[in-house]
Amino acid sequence: MVSWPIRYQSVCRWSFHAGKGGFVPGDVRPEYKDxxxxxxxxxxxxxxxxxxxxxxxxxxxxxxxxxxDEKSAAGLVRxxxxxxxxxxxxxPGGHFYYAFGGIASPDPDERKRANEFGVRAADLVxxxxxxxxxxxxxxxxxxxxxxxxxxxxxxxxVSTMLMHADDGIEGITRYIHTRDPKKKIGIExxxxxxxxAMIYQTSADVLALRGRLKARGVDxxxxxxxxxxxxxxxxxxxxxxxxxxxxxxxxxxxxxxxxQGGDGIRLGGGGKFDIDFGVAPxxxxxxxxxxxxxxxxxxxxxxxxxxxxxxxxxQDADRVVRAICxxxxxxxxxxxxxxxxxxxxxxxxxxxxxxEDVMRDAVGHAHRVSKALYYASKN
Numbered sequence: 001m002v003s004w005p006i007r008y009q010s011v012c013r014w015s016f017h018a019g020k021g022g023f024v025p026g027d028v029r030p031e032y033k034d035x036x037x038x039x040x041x042x043x044x045x046x047x048x049x050x051x052x053x054x055x056x057x058x059x060x061x062x063x064x065x066x067x068x069d070e071k072s073a074a075g076l077v078r079x080x081x082x083x084x085x086x087x088x089x090x091x092p093g094g095h096f097y098y099a100f101g102g103i104a105s106p107d108p109d110e111r112k113r114a115n116e117f118g119v120r121a122a123d124l125v126x127x128x129x130x131x132x133x134x135x136x137x138x139x140x141x142x143x144x145x146x147x148x149x150x151x152x153x154x155x156x157x158v159s160t161m162l163m164h165a166d167d168g169i170e171g172i173t174r175y176i177h178t179r180d181p182k183k184k185i186g187i188e189x190x191x192x193x194x195x196x197a198m199i200y201q202t203s204a205d206v207l208a209l210r211g212r213l214k215a216r217g218v219d220x221x222x223x224x225x226x227x228x229x230x231x232x233x234x235x236x237x238x239x240x241x242x243x244x245x246x247x248x249x250x251x252x253x254x255x256x257x258x259x260q261g262g263d264g265i266r267l268g269g270g271g272k273f274d275i276d277f278g279v280a281p282x283x284x285x286x287x288x289x290x291x292x293x294x295x296x297x298x299x300x301x302x303x304x305x306x307x308x309x310x311x312x313x314x315q316d317a318d319r320v321v322r323a324i325c326x327x328x329x330x331x332x333x334x335x336x337x338x339x340x341x342x343x344x345x346x347x348x349x350x351x352x353x354x355x356e357d358v359m360r361d362a363v364g365h366a367h368r369v370s371k372a373l374y375y376a377s378k379n
Contacts (some may be wrong), residue, residue, distance in 0.1 A: 007331060008137040009188060009324050010059035010088035010302045011048060013040050013067040024309035031313050035070045037076040047317040049277030051377035053328045057134060061142075064121035066093050073128035077347030080132040086164050087132045087139050088300040089254060092121035093148030095194060102147035103168030104161040104199050111164055118143070118172050126179050137300060140254040141176060142226050143169060143187035144188035148379055149195025165199045170213055173223055181219070183297070186226030186253040191235045193274055202235070203227050203242040210251055228304060229279065229288070233260040236270030242288035255292070257285070257327055258305040278323030281330055281366035283359045289327075289334045296310035319351045322374050329370035337365050 018033040019026040027033070035043070050059050060080070062068045068076055068090075080086060091101045094102045094114050101107070102114040125141055133139050148165050150158060169187065176183050187209060191201040192375025200206055206225045214220045233241045237269065246252045257279040266277055279285055303323045307316035334340065339358045346355050 002336070003239065004053075004055040004328075004332065004335070006055055006057050007053075007328055008057045008134070009052070009090070009299045009327060010061050010300050011044060011320050011324075012061045012295055012302065012304050013037075014063065015303070015307065015320055016043060017303055020306075022233075022364070028226055028309065028311065029307070029313045029316060032316075036116060037062075037072040038079050040067070040085070041076050041079035041085065045085060048320055048324075049083065049085065051321045053063065053243050054374055056324060056328065057086070057137065058324075059086045059137075059300060061089035061095035061304070062129075063088065063091055063096075064117075065122055066096055068124070069263060070120075070124065070128070075126060077132040079126060086134040086137075087129045087134070088123035088137075089127075089140045089142050090117045090121060090129055090303060091142035091144055091188075091327040095117065099145045099194070100147075101149065101161055101164075101199075102145075104148040104165035106143075106157055106161065106285070111168070114147070115168050115171060115269070115272075116144070118168070119175060120174060122176050126176065126183070127215050136299060137299060139182065139183075140184040140226070140300060141173070142186055142254060145190060145198045145200050145224070147193055148199040149192070149197055150199075151196045153197070162199055166212060167210060168265075170216060170218055173213065173218055177219065177222070182222055185223045186230060187224075187255070188226040188231070189275060190228070190229070190231045190274075193195040202237060203232065203246060206249060207249060209248070221254065224249070224253045226256065227252070227289065228256035228258060229284070230256075230258055230260040230276060231261065231273060234272065234274060239284050240291070242286050243291045247291050251300070251321070252292070252296075252297060254299055255288075255297075255301050256304040257301050258303060258323070258347070259285070276304070278305045278326065279318055279330070280323075280326050281333070281363045283363060284360070285330050286334060286340075286362055286366065287328075289330045290340075293334050294333070300363060303327075310379075319329040321377055322370070325373040326370045329366045329373060332369055333362055 019028040098114040106109045260268035
């Protein structure tokens with residue numbers, strides 16, 4: 001029997017909500033209304049943990065302060081520890097409060113408050129939440145630019161906002177690394193939402209930021225990219241190239257594996273809003289897994305995904321479990337599906353139709369492995 005390595009996979013608090021509202025129902029999963037931090041941890045322990053592959057180390061990711069704060073952290077940590085769960089990622093949910101650019105804002109008062117909010121989020125990750133941390137795969141600190149954006153492209157305003165954002169990220173990075181030099185800090189790029197245009201739109205923007213911080217004397221050894229597959233796909237860019245470039249700079253600190261779809265089964269892809277499908281076997285997901293295996297990546301794979309607007313609570317849990325099984329199946333395919341090893345030689349000989357056949361068969365193989373894992377979890 002094959003012994004598979006431990007895979008660190010995590011689920012998000014924001015995947016479990018009553019419904020988004022607006023153009024879709026806001027009450028399709030009423031049991032999730034007003035779900036507390038402890039209730040979320042208990043839900044993961046009962047509905048997700050028993051169903052994941054047995055080589056999965058399961059974690060949870062959280063926004064400060066809507067999903068966890070100074071008052072709720074102790075109870076959350078207690079439930080997590082009681083159930084052998086850990087925290088994988090913490091992120092400032094500044095987009096809930098600072099809609100005019102956050103740490104990039106032209107408004108100096110908002111900018112100050114947003115930076116102070118980030119420090120409080122860091123204090124929670126470095127303090128109370130660290131009690132539920134796996135020492136072999138510690139908590140990552142994610143700075144995502146949900147509020148770092150603009151609508152009117154005045155060059156002076158935009159370049160100044162970019163400078164403010166750089167300054168804020170330098171400040172929080174120095175603050176965190178003064179207390180824990182090994183803490184992984186990542187920027188999560190996104191092209192749009194919640195503004196027409198964001199300050200850090202692509203993974204290339206994050207790598208450029210990393211270079212600017214290094215030029216300022218910041219130690220960027222544990223600073224880098226938190227790429228969500230779907231954010232790259234939203235603007236029609238290549239996820240595999242993103243990861244390839246970041247791997248050369250040793251800049252991959254955390255992974256969000258959910259996708260836009262557009263995989264021949266689910267509609268989506270470039271030009272769509274952020275659909276947040278769970279990851280599935282595809283040539284892209286296999287390509288990313290190959291890169292991560294090649295660099296010996298041991299960090300978290302996070303399923304930053306959303307239920308469909310018509311899903312009840314059980315279907316929501318099923319989708320999360322399916323995504324975890326999908327990633328494990330993708331990794332097992334990369335680890336052991338021998339025909340994949342022929343691709344470099346075939347490519348060197350320009351035999352690309354045969355490469356296509358190998359990759360197509362690998363996708364099918366991963367899907368079959370995932371189905372077996374998933375349906376076993378339901379029994």
